[in-house]
Amino acid sequence: xxxxxxxxxxxxxxxxxxxxxxxxxxxxxxxxxxxxxxxxxxxxxxxxxxxxxxxxxxxxxxxxxxxxxxxxxxxxxxxxxxxxxxxxxxxxxxxxxxxxxxxxxxxxxxxxxxxxxxxxxxxxxxxxxxxxxxxxxxxxxxxxxxxxxxxxxxxxxxxxxxxxxxxxxxxxxxxxxxxxxxxxxxxxxxxxxxxxxxxxxxxxxxxxxxxxxxxxxxxxxxxxxxxxxxxxxxxxxxxxxxxxxxxxxxxxxxxxxxxxxxxxxxxxxxxxxxxxxxxxx
Numbered sequence: 228x229x230x231x232x233x234x235x236x237x238x239x240x241x242x243x244x245x246x247x248x249x250x251x252x253x254x255x256x257x258x259x260x261x262x263x264x265x266x267x268x269x270x271x272x273x274x275x276x277x278x279x280x281x282x283x284x285x286x287x288x289x290x291x292x293x294x295x296x297x298x299x300x301x302x303x304x305x306x307x308x309x310x311x312x313x314x315x316x317x318x319x320x321x322x323x324x325x326x327x328x329x330x331x332x333x334x335x336x337x338x339x340x341x342x343x344x345x346x347x348x349x350x351x352x353x354x355x356x357x358x359x360x361x362x363x364x365x366x367x368x369x370x371x372x373x374x375x376x377x378x379x380x381x382x383x384x385x386x387x388x389x390x391x392x393x394x395x396x397x398x399x400x401x402x403x404x405x406x407x408x409x410x411x412x413x414x415x416x417x418x419x420x421x422x423x424x425x426x427x428x429x430x431x432x433x434x435x436x437x438x439x440x441x442x443x444x445x446x447x448x449x450x451x452x453x454x455x456x457x458x459x460x461x462x463x464x465x466x467x468x469x470x471x472x473x474x475x476x477x478x479x480x481x482x483x484x485x486x487x488x489x490x491x492x493x494x495x496x497x498x499x500x501x502x503x504x505x506x507x508x
Contacts, residue, residue, distance in 0.1 A: 247273035249464055252311030254278065254302045257285035257397045257485070258493055259431030260317030263341065264479070265498055266457035267315070271464070275478050277309055278317075279507060282485030286393040287320040288362025288429070295364075299325035300332060305507065307336065309480075312467050315460055316340045319361060319429050323368035337463035342370065343428035344452040346378045351448055352424040355382040358417035360439070361428030363388040371428075385420045389413045393431040399493045401434055410435060414442035424448045434497060482507040 251267065251274050253260055264278050279302050281287075287295050299321050303314050314329065314336060316322045322340035329338050343365070348357045357379075365371055366386045375384055392413065395406050417425060425447055427433055433451045440449060479502055483490040487504040494500040 249273075249312055249467055250275045250277060250310045251313045251315060251460060251464070252277040252279075252303070252306030252309065253315035253317045254299075254306065254321075255280060255318040255430055256287035256321065257282040257393065257431070258399070258490070258497075259393060259396065259429060259434075260315075261494065261497060262430050262433040262451070262453045263315060263317035263456050266453040267460060268479070268498075270454070270457040270461055274464075275310075275480075277306055277311055277480050278482070279306065280481070280483040280485065280490050281507075282397060282483050282490065284484060285397055286362065287318060287324075288364040288393060289390070290320075290364070292324045295321055295324040296328045299329055302507075303329055303333070303338075305482075307333070313337045313339065313460060313464055315456065317430050317456070319343060320364045320368075323365050323370040337467075339456060339460050339463060341430060341452055341456050342374060343426045344450040344455065345374050345384070345426060347452075347455070348424045348426045348448075348450045349378050349382050351450070352382065352422075354421070354423045356385070356420060356422045356424075357382055358385045358387055358420065358422040358425040359428050360387050360389050360392075360413060360417075360425060360432060362393060363390055365428055383420070383422075385417055385422055387413055387416055389429070389432075392435075393429055396431045396434060399489065399496065401497075402438075406435065407438060410438045411442050414439060417443060417447075422447065424450060426450045427452075481505070 257280050316326050319341050326340040343359050366388050392409050436449055481504045484507045487506050491504045
C-alpha cells in the first residue's frame, strides 16, 4: 500500500480528506487492528489516531455477544472521552456482534465497522469459488449470514473458521512453527475446494497474508479490507470540524488492556511505529 500521491487542494473532496485536525479512535480485541491503523496512516496521514488493543480480553472470537458488546461500549466511551470524532471498530467479530449497539448508543457519531470482503471477492473471482477465513464468532454471526445472502448468490462460499489463529498472532511472532502449522491447516480445505479468491475476515490475518499466500499458492487472490475501511473513514470524516489547529503534528496514541511493552514492541516491529503505550484500566 502506498500513500496518496496527489497534493490536496485548499478544499479537497471528501475522498481526498487527509484527516488534518481530526481525531479518529479505533479498537480491536488485540493487535489485529494495527492493520487498519496502518491503512489509516497511509490514507489520512494528518489525522490524530487513538488506538486501543483490548489484549487483556482477546480473542473476541471466543467470547459471547454480551461480553463483546460491553467491551465495545466501554472502549468507545473512553475513546470519545479522549476527543475521538469517529469510531472505527477495527475488528470483524466486534463489528458483527456490537456495531449496531454502538450506533444506537451514539447515533450522532460516525461509526465505521469492518466486515469480510465478500463483495469484492465475488467481483474478482474467476471461478466463483471463494474462501472466507475468519473467527468462529464472525462466521456464526447474523451479520455474516446476511452478507452471504446479499453478495454470495451464484458463487460457492467456503467459510473456514480459524480458532486459535488470532491468539497465535497476538504473540507477535509471525513466522513461528506453530503459526505456520495453523495457517497450513486452515488453508488445506480451501485448496481442496479449489477456491481462487480468499477473504481475510479478521484484522489480525493481514499480518500473516504472506504465509497464507505460500500455503494457498500464487494463483489465489487474497482480499484484505483494511484499505476499504480507511476509505470509508475518509468519507464519513469529510465534513467533521478540526479539533486541533491546522498543520498540527499528527500523533498516534496507543492503549492496551494487556502488556504495554508487548504492544510497543509489536507496533515497532510490524509498523515501524515508535510511541509510548499506556495501560487501559
